[in-house]
Amino acid sequence: MTINRRDFLKVSGAGAASTLIAGCATQSAPTVAKASPKVVVVGAGFGGATCAKYLRTWGPNIEVTLIDPNDNFISCPISNWVIGGMKTMADITRSYDKLPSQYGVKMVKDYVVAIDTKARIVKTKGGGSFSYDRLVLSPGVDIRTDLVGGFKEAEAAGKVVHAWKAGAQTALLRKQLVNMPDGGVFVMSVPTVPYRCPPGPYERASLVADYFTKAKPKSKIILLDGNPDIVSKKPLFMGVWNTLYKGMIDYRPNNAPYRVNGDTMTVTTEFDEVKGDVLNVVPPQRAGAVCEMAGVRTAANDNWCPVNLTTFESTTTPNVHIIGDSVSAALPKSGHMANNMAKVCASAIVELLAGRNPDTVPVITNTCYSAVSDTKAGYVANVWRWEGAKGYVSQPDGGATAVPDELNKAYNESWASNIWSDVLG
Amino acid sequence: MKTTLLVAGLSAFMLAAPVHATDVHTRTIASTCFACHGNNGVSNGAIPSIAGLDKAYFVKTMQDFKSGARPASIMKRHASGYTDAEFVAMGDYFASLKK
Numbered sequence: 001m002t003i004n005r006r007d008f009l010k011v012s013g014a015g016a017a018s019t020l021i022a023g024c025a026t027q028s029a030p031t032v033a034k035a036s037p038k039v040v041v042v043g044a045g046f047g048g049a050t051c052a053k054y055l056r057t058w059g060p061n062i063e064v065t066l067i068d069p070n071d072n073f074i075s076c077p078i079s080n081w082v083i084g085g086m087k088t089m090a091d092i093t094r095s096y097d098k099l100p101s102q103y104g105v106k107m108v109k110d111y112v113v114a115i116d117t118k119a120r121i122v123k124t125k126g127g128g129s130f131s132y133d134r135l136v137l138s139p140g141v142d143i144r145t146d147l148v149g150g151f152k153e154a155e156a157a158g159k160v161v162h163a164w165k166a167g168a169q170t171a172l173l174r175k176q177l178v179n180m181p182d183g184g185v186f187v188m189s190v191p192t193v194p195y196r197c198p199p200g201p202y203e204r205a206s207l208v209a210d211y212f213t214k215a216k217p218k219s220k221i222i223l224l225d226g227n228p229d230i231v232s233k234k235p236l237f238m239g240v241w242n243t244l245y246k247g248m249i250d251y252r253p254n255n256a257p258y259r260v261n262g263d264t265m266t267v268t269t270e271f272d273e274v275k276g277d278v279l280n281v282v283p284p285q286r287a288g289a290v291c292e293m294a295g296v297r298t299a300a301n302d303n304w305c306p307v308n309l310t311t312f313e314s315t316t317t318p319n320v321h322i323i324g325d326s327v328s329a330a331l332p333k334s335g336h337m338a339n340n341m342a343k344v345c346a347s348a349i350v351e352l353l354a355g356r357n358p359d360t361v362p363v364i365t366n367t368c369y370s371a372v373s374d375t376k377a378g379y380v381a382n383v384w385r386w387e388g389a390k391g392y393v394s395q396p397d398g399g400a401t402a403v404p405d406e407l408n409k410a411y412n413e414s415w416a417s418n419i420w421s422d423v424l425g
Numbered sequence: 426m427k428t429t430l431l432v433a434g435l436s437a438f439m440l441a442a443p444v445h446a447t448d449v450h451t452r453t454i455a456s457t458c459f460a461c462h463g464n465n466g467v468s469n470g471a472i473p474s475i476a477g478l479d480k481a482y483f484v485k486t487m488q489d490f491k492s493g494a495r496p497a498s499i500m501k502r503h504a505s506g507y508t509d510a511e512f513v514a515m516g517d518y519f520a521s522l523k524k
């Protein structure tokens with residue numbers, strides 16, 4: 001008897017069947033269990049570090065190698081609080097130490113430069129070579145500075161930052177705002193969707209407004225949005241812009257920057273040319289470059305990575321899983337989401353490597369708290385359950401707060417501290 | 426070659442214990458709560474810890490969040506995403522975690 005792929009999927013149960021309905025034809029079958037299978041994880045951010053930790057927790061026989069060039073974990077969540085002056089860089093920096101010492105993750109401080117998905121080998125800049133049974137990619141976003149004319153030159157000259165990856169640019173932007181005279185203009189842009197952290201740009205504008213209100217009340221903010229309207233938590237943000245920060249934020253929709261000039265300090269859009277004292281242009285985004293190396297970032301998906309959403313395995317390349325911001329899905333690109341995807345992915349990989357069928361009804365949740373001042377915050381929260389042919393279905397009672405308060409500010413801060421300890425141990 | 430691989434995969438499925446899926450599901454959904462409630466349910470700061478909660482208290486609390494009987498800033502939004510059976514299964518698991 002010959003068993004073709006279709007028959008195989010029929011007998012292998014509901015999970016595989018729903019996978020088929022979702023059009024993901026390349027889910028690889030569970031493999032006969034090895035004594036010590038190897039998983040390589042690329043990127044030790046919200047998705048990758050969580051995945052490595054849970055792979056070792058649930059699959060102690062799995063050898064997990066986590067590759068990232070950074071010395072420390074620097075969190076994008078709460079980085080807007082640094083820009084607003086409510087927190088410091090030290091507050092958003094955490095050590096990776098517990099992943100090797102308490103979870104047995106092999107950490108490699110290096111940058112992945114090549115992936116051979118046939119031979120299943122990952123190569124690093126430092127000359128390392130790592131073979132895998134399964135590969136997990138969580139590289140975050142690739143910021144398309146090439147799509148905004150003049151950006152690279154102005155960025156190299158320290159005249160414009162995106163600060164959409166937490167690190168040196170976060171600190172530089174804070175410094176520029178501190179050095180700006182009262183009465184200055186802060187120009188910021190919002191990339192076109194989909195981009196990392198939908199409420200993030202509006203949170204940043206609000207916290208800079210909070211800082212200006214206290215320290216330089218004559219200053220202005222021009223917010224150039226590439227989208228037709230506020231993308232996330234509109235009532236929450238409009239509420240404070242029209243009250244706490246009345247007259248300070250000039251919001252301009254449908255205004256994506258296509259050029260920036262660091263000498264004249266101007267940002268050009270289709271409709272406007274604006275001058276600022278501090279420029280924070282956030283270019284459009286796509287899946288991290290390492291996804292291109294593995295051939296899993298596809299032009300047909302607008303340069304994001306299509307996956308089987310119950311296992312996060314690539315639909316184009318077997319044994320390669322993608323989680324976090326790089327995934328192509330109608331789901332928000334957040335750290336909370338990357339953390340939850342990582343758990344579903346780790347759980348599936350543990351099962352597949354043990355020759356078992358993964359969970360057929362996974363659940364993924366999201367919460368994005370946003371501070372709107374140094375005392376108040378709100379949130380958006382949802383739970384999605386996998387319902388076979390329907391894919392992930394948003395459950396009742398999900399939604400956003402319209403009015404910020406002190407309690408949510410306290411929970412926002414606690415959330416950050418707790419997710420960092422969940423990601424890093 | 427392809428057929429052999431698939432048959433190998435198939436027999437591996439058949440060896441899997443049927444109860445396993447429930448455990449894997451519970452362990453994974455419970456882990457999603459740790460993003461807010463901290464590593465293994467032990468929290469830093471304002472959000473309460475959930476490690477080591479009494480099972481009956483846990484199940485009742487989750488049902489009350491879902492129905493709205495217990496007012497909450499955010500837990501109604503999360504509790505509404507789960508079934509009673511999942512509350513019971515998670516209750517066993519959280520009760521087993523060290524405070």
Ligand SMILES: Cc1cc2nc3c(=O)[nH]c(=O)nc-3n(C[C@H](O)[C@H](O)[C@H](O)COP(=O)(O)OP(=O)(O)OC[C@H]3O[C@@H](n4cnc5c(N)ncnc54)[C@H](O)[C@@H]3O)c2cc1C
Pocket residue numbers: 042043044045046047048067068069070075076077078079080110111112113138139140141163164165166196197200288289290323324325326333334335336337338367368369370
């Ligand atoms: C200003 C701002 C505020 C935010 N606020 C929130 C918030 O409040 N809540 C929330 O949930 N989310 C928030 N986010 C979103 C969140 O930061 C991202 O969604 C999350 O980091 C995505 O996780 P990831 O694992 O996909 O990528 P990341 O966390 O960015 O991790 C990617 C890692 O991959 C590494 N990497 C990349 N390429 C390679 C390579 N070739 N080789 C080796 N390593 C590589 C990088 O060094 C990096 O460490 C915010 C984002 C920003 C910018």
